[in-house]
Every structure is written in C-alpha cells, then in structure tokens.
Amino acid sequence: xxxxxxxxxxxxxxxxxxxxxxxxxxxxxxxxxxxxxxxxxxxxxxxxxxxxxxxxxxxxxxxxxxxxxxxxxxxxxxxxxxxxxxxxxxxxxxxxxxxxxxxxxxxxxxxxxxxxxxxxxxxxxxxxxxxxxxxxxxxxxxxxxxxxxxxxxxxxxxxxxxxxxxxxxxxxxxxxxxxxxxxxxxxxxx
Numbered sequence: 001x002x003x004x005x006x007x008x009x010x011x012x013x014x015x016x017x018x019x020x021x022x023x024x025x026x027x028x029x030x031x032x033x034x035x036x037x038x039x040x041x042x043x044x045x046x047x048x049x050x051x052x053x054x055x056x057x058x059x060x061x062x063x064x065x066x067x068x069x070x071x072x073x074x075x076x077x078x079x080x081x082x083x084x085x086x087x088x089x090x091x092x093x094x095x096x097x098x099x100x101x102x103x104x105x106x107x108x109x110x111x112x113x114x115x116x117x118x119x120x121x122x123x124x125x126x127x128x129x130x131x132x133x134x135x136x137x138x139x140x141x142x143x144x145x146x147x148x149x150x151x152x153x154x155x156x157x158x159x160x161x162x163x164x165x166x167x168x169x170x171x172x173x174x175x176x177x178x179x180x181x182x183x184x185x186x187x188x189x190x
Contacts, residue, residue, distance in 0.1 A: 014032050014035055014036075015028060015029065015032040018031045018032050018035070045086055045090060046086070049086050049089050049090065050076065050082065050086065052089070052117060053076065053085055053086070053089060053117060053120060053121050053124075054073045054074070054075070054076060054121075055073075055176065056117050056118055056120075056121035056176070056180070057072065057073075057075055057076070057121040057122070057124075058072050058073055059173075059176050059177060059180050060118065060121055060122050060180055060183075063177075063180055063181070063184065075124075076124055079124070081124045081125055084124060084125060085120050085121075085124035085125075087128065088116075088120050088124075088126060088127070088128040088131055089116070089117065089120055090128075091128035091129070091132070092113055092116045092117075092120075092128065092131070092132055095109070095113065095132060096109060096110065096113060108143065111139055111143040111146055111147060112135065112136045112139050112143065113132060113135050113136070113139075114135065114139060114146055115134070115135040115138050115139060115183055115186065116131050116132055116135045118179075118180065118183040119131045119134055119135055137190060138186045138187070138189075138190050139186070142186060146182070149178075149182060150179075153171075153175050153178075156171045156174065156175065157171070159171065
C-alpha cells in the first residue's frame with residue numbers, strides 16, 4: 001500500500017476508476033483531486049493530529065511523574081475524548097490558516113497559538129476557543145522570546161537535514177522536551 005501511494009499508482013488507479021464512471025476526463029480529474037484532498041484531510045485529522053497530541057501528552061506526563069508507561073499514548077482513546085481533542089486542535093489549525101491569509105497576522109498568530117497543543121494535551125476536554133485564548137494570554141509578551149528560543153534549535157534542524165532525518169531520533173525528543181519545559185515555565189508565570 002505504501003509503495004503504491006508513494007509511486008502515485010494509488011491516485012492513478014483512483015483516476016482511472018473515476019474516469020470509467022464519469023467518462024469526462026476533466027470532471028474525473030477534478031473528482032480525483034477532491035478525493036485526494038479528502039484523504040489528506042482524513043489523514044491529518046485522524047492520524048497526524050492524534051500522534052501530535054498523544055506525543056505532547058506523553059512528554060507532559062513524563063515531565064510531571066517519575067515513571068510513565070507507553071499506554072499513556074492511548075490516553076485520548078481510552079477516555080473517549082479523542083474527537084474532542086482533535087476538534088480543538090483542528091479549530092486552532094483553521095484559525096492559523098485564516099490568519100496566514102494576512103502577511104503579518106500569520107506570523108504573529110503562529111507564536112500566539114504556540115501553546116495550544118500543550119494546553120490540549122494537558123486538558124483534552126478544553127473547548128477550542130478556551131485553549132486558543134489561554135495560549136494567547138500565556139504568550140502575551142513572550143512571542144519574541146519564544147521565537148529566539150526556537151531559533152536556538154536551528155543547528156539541530158540542520159543536523160537533521162544533513163543526516164537525512166536520521167538525527168531526528170534524538171533531536172525531536174530533545175526539542176519537544178525543551179518546549180514542554182518552556183510551557184511549564186509559562187504556566188508558572190500565568
């Protein structure tokens with residue numbers, strides 16, 4: 001399945017099947033594009049966001065407690081709050097996309113909303129707008145500081161690029177832990 005998706009034969013087979021049904025190449029291409037976009041959205045919502053939030057939850061738990069189990073990764077599923085947490089993160093992404101339509105707003109809001117994943121990971125039942133408002137309040141006066149903080153990892157990101165991603169095994173947990181520690185410090189200030 002992975003090879004067919006990577007090679008593009010998966011989308012070509014969808015295009016061929018849609019072409020057989022529709023009989024109009026232009027409409028078939030548009031429908032295939034729409035199907036591809038829907039598959040991408042489904043992947044982002046149900047796999048990518050889940051992994052992102054579960055990883056943040058696992059790191060926050062490890063920061064708080066002396067021992068954690070890999071089972072914490074499935075916390076959102078076990079507590080039946082998966083869709084609520086994913087929806088909150090999705091709303092943050094929609095706001096971010098809308099703010100990105102402005103030149104300066106997208107950059108500023110990227111840092112204003114930076115703590116939303118950590119807030120949702122720590123409190124998965126929070127309402128989306130509450131998480132966004134809380135992040136904005138936490139980052140008020142700290143956006144530049146957080147930008148410089150993230151800029152300090154540029155050498156690590158270059159190492160990841162040079163090693164073709166192999167170094168990400170060490171770099172991603174390091175950066176995530178540092179960001180969670182930053183989040184903890186912001187919580188203490190607010």
